[in-house]
Amino acid sequence: xxxxxxxxxxxxxxxxxxxxxxxxxxxxxxxxxxxxxxxxxxxxxxxxxxxxxxxxxxxxxxxxxxxxxxxxxxxxxxxxxxxxxxxxxxxxxxxxxxxxxxxxxxxxxxxxxxxxxxxxxxxxxxxxxxxxxxxxxxxxxxxxxxxxxxxxxxxxxxxxxxxxxxxxxxxxxxxxxxxxxxxxxxxxxxxxxxxxxxxxxxxxxxxxxxxxxxxxxxxxxxxxxxxxxxxxxxxxxxxxxxxxxxxxxxxxxxxxxx
Amino acid sequence: xxxxxxxxxxxxxxxxxxxxxxxxxxxxxxxxxxxxxxxxxxxxxxxxxxxxxxxxxxxxxxxxxxxxxxxxxxxxxxxxxxxxxxxxxxxxxxxxxxxxxxxxxxxxxxxxxxxxxxxxxxxxxxxxxxxxxxxxxxxxxxxxxxxxxxxxxxxxxxxxxxxxxxxxxxxxxxxxxxxxxxxxxxxxxxxxxxxxxxxxxxxxxxxxxxxxxxxxxxxxxxxxxxxxxxxxxxxxxxxxxxxxxxxxxxxxxxxxxxxxxxxxxxxxxxxxxxxxxxxxxxxxxxxxxxxxxxxxxxxxxxx
Ligand SMILES: Nc1ncnc2c1ncn2[C@@H]1O[C@H](COP(=O)(O)OP(=O)(O)O)[C@@H](O)[C@H]1O
Ligand SMILES: [Mg+2]
Numbered sequence: 181x182x183x184x185x186x187x188x189x190x191x192x193x194x195x196x197x198x199x200x201x202x203x204x205x206x207x208x209x210x211x212x213x214x215x216x217x218x219x220x221x222x223x224x225x226x227x228x229x230x231x232x233x234x235x236x237x238x239x240x241x242x243x244x245x246x247x248x249x250x251x252x253x254x255x256x257x258x259x260x261x262x263x264x265x266x267x268x269x270x271x272x273x274x275x276x277x278x279x280x281x282x283x284x285x286x287x288x289x290x291x292x293x294x295x296x297x298x299x300x301x302x303x304x305x306x307x308x309x310x311x312x313x314x315x316x317x318x319x320x321x322x323x324x325x326x327x328x329x330x331x332x333x334x335x336x337x338x339x340x341x342x343x344x345x346x347x348x349x350x351x352x353x354x355x356x357x358x359x360x361x362x363x364x365x366x367x368x369x370x371x372x373x374x375x376x377x378x379x380x381x382x383x384x385x386x387x388x389x390x391x392x393x394x395x396x397x398x399x400x401x402x403x404x405x406x407x408x409x410x411x412x413x414x415x416x417x418x419x420x421x422x423x424x425x426x427x428x429x430x431x432x433x434x435x436x437x438x
Numbered sequence: 439x440x441x442x443x444x445x446x447x448x449x450x451x452x453x454x455x456x457x458x459x460x461x462x463x464x465x466x467x468x469x470x471x472x473x474x475x476x477x478x479x480x481x482x483x484x485x486x487x488x489x490x491x492x493x494x495x496x497x498x499x500x501x502x503x504x505x506x507x508x509x510x511x512x513x514x515x516x517x518x519x520x521x522x523x524x525x526x527x528x529x530x531x532x533x534x535x536x537x538x539x540x541x542x543x544x545x546x547x548x549x550x551x552x553x554x555x556x557x558x559x560x561x562x563x564x565x566x567x568x569x570x571x572x573x574x575x576x577x578x579x580x581x582x583x584x585x586x587x588x589x590x591x592x593x594x595x596x597x598x599x600x601x602x603x604x605x606x607x608x609x610x611x612x613x614x615x616x617x618x619x620x621x622x623x624x625x626x627x628x629x630x631x632x633x634x635x636x637x638x639x640x641x642x643x644x645x646x647x648x649x650x651x652x653x654x655x656x657x658x659x660x661x662x663x664x665x666x667x668x669x670x671x672x673x674x675x676x677x678x679x680x681x682x683x684x685x686x687x688x689x690x691x692x693x694x695x696x697x698x699x700x701x702x703x704x705x706x707x708x709x710x711x712x713x714x715x716x717x718x719x720x721x722x723x724x725x726x727x728x729x730x731x732x733x734x735x736x737x738x739x740x741x
Binding site for chain 1: 625632642
């Protein structure tokens, strides 16, 4: 199910402002790739370009190629809706749909795509909630509103909702930054499991988290304020954290930044 | 050993001071003013309600008030009812609501979800602002000029509805716009990330989330047009009998009934006015209650 992603010389613009310059990197299937770097260096921007989510911002555009198993997601005849169906996303703040129950939140994607069969939906709900390590906590209150869960549970509900549509790739933009340490650990455990089925890209501000969950780490940085962000270095997480090739990476990781 | 005791005393005064007299006085004056303002606002309101109930309650409890018209009754004759006017008020305002609500909602959706900062959207917002302030008599005269004078239709209840539409649309647009804007973008993005197209996101995620507030706005707009009088005076004439046809003939409505009966100096006349007043207030209250109930049912829940 999981597929690989390749970025070739990707530039990203917001109107006339260039936010990201010349990013080239490969993300192998069934791996976890962490994006780290200081705020404003374009991590979210790159991440959102991977499922064409940046297109909701008027004037935002991408140059270069983003290939999913060799297929360009920006090819002229590709429907962005189908790209997002294949490449799912989990956001910084948990955002369950407030009008829907826990179960309906999980199957929202399928329901809105027209699946009506109750049995199928129930099965998917259970499978996805189990996949998100949430089933045991919510199985007795599936009809309660999604907003009744704790922050950490809501975030796992959002992960369940994202995997319910069976994407190939899962993008996560600082999924733990609004959560307490215990919920964070629960999500990190979950990421290790999800890797078996999905290709995962995660943006994180937490160095330990990057070290704990990811196979490879990409460090982004700005040359100077006002300049576009760029990829400084990418490699096996162990190597990036122990013997980075760039001085900037070492400074950032060891906290001697800026 | 008094010197040692002196050394134990604090070098500065106490940290906390009593409330100063000046502040007590200012506080007292402010409290009196606030209370007075409250009374000025509430007393007339309660007074109006009390008068209407005292004068009108016995009238609406009479047999026939809710089921009969005033057909064939002389001005000084007691009896009959306001059924013809209730029908007119409900028909005219509900037809207006049925036209204005979808238009208003669609305009608001365009403004919030599609227009962004486009020139057309800004022009529309500007027009809606102007329309919100339009006096009802102007809306009525406009409909008279276009619908009756130029297009050649007769005066009718439907013409009244058209004028009410003009008054209702901007209110619906405004309130719906507010409600759609407070739906967090997070929810839209969450839906897009699931591979849900934009229109489906709006219909199935954004509108249900905003629905509760939208209903409140629509019901307030409806209450506003139910009490209008100018369009009825200009666009349809009063009829003391029941006319079910909104497209032709004269038709009563509660505000119109009150206006017409003011020319009736007898006790029957003033009874009808108070009865119609309390009936109108009741109808509007019932609609508000229904809206409040629907709004509660559709509100996003956290429990
Ligand atoms: N919607 C937007 N419109 C215009 N500029 C944006 C937008 N989002 C981000 N940017 C700019 O792009 C740059 C990268 O931002 P972002 O990708 O959010 O950084 P990060 O996620 O690494 O903190 C920043 O300079 C930011 O100001
Ligand atoms: Mg970010």
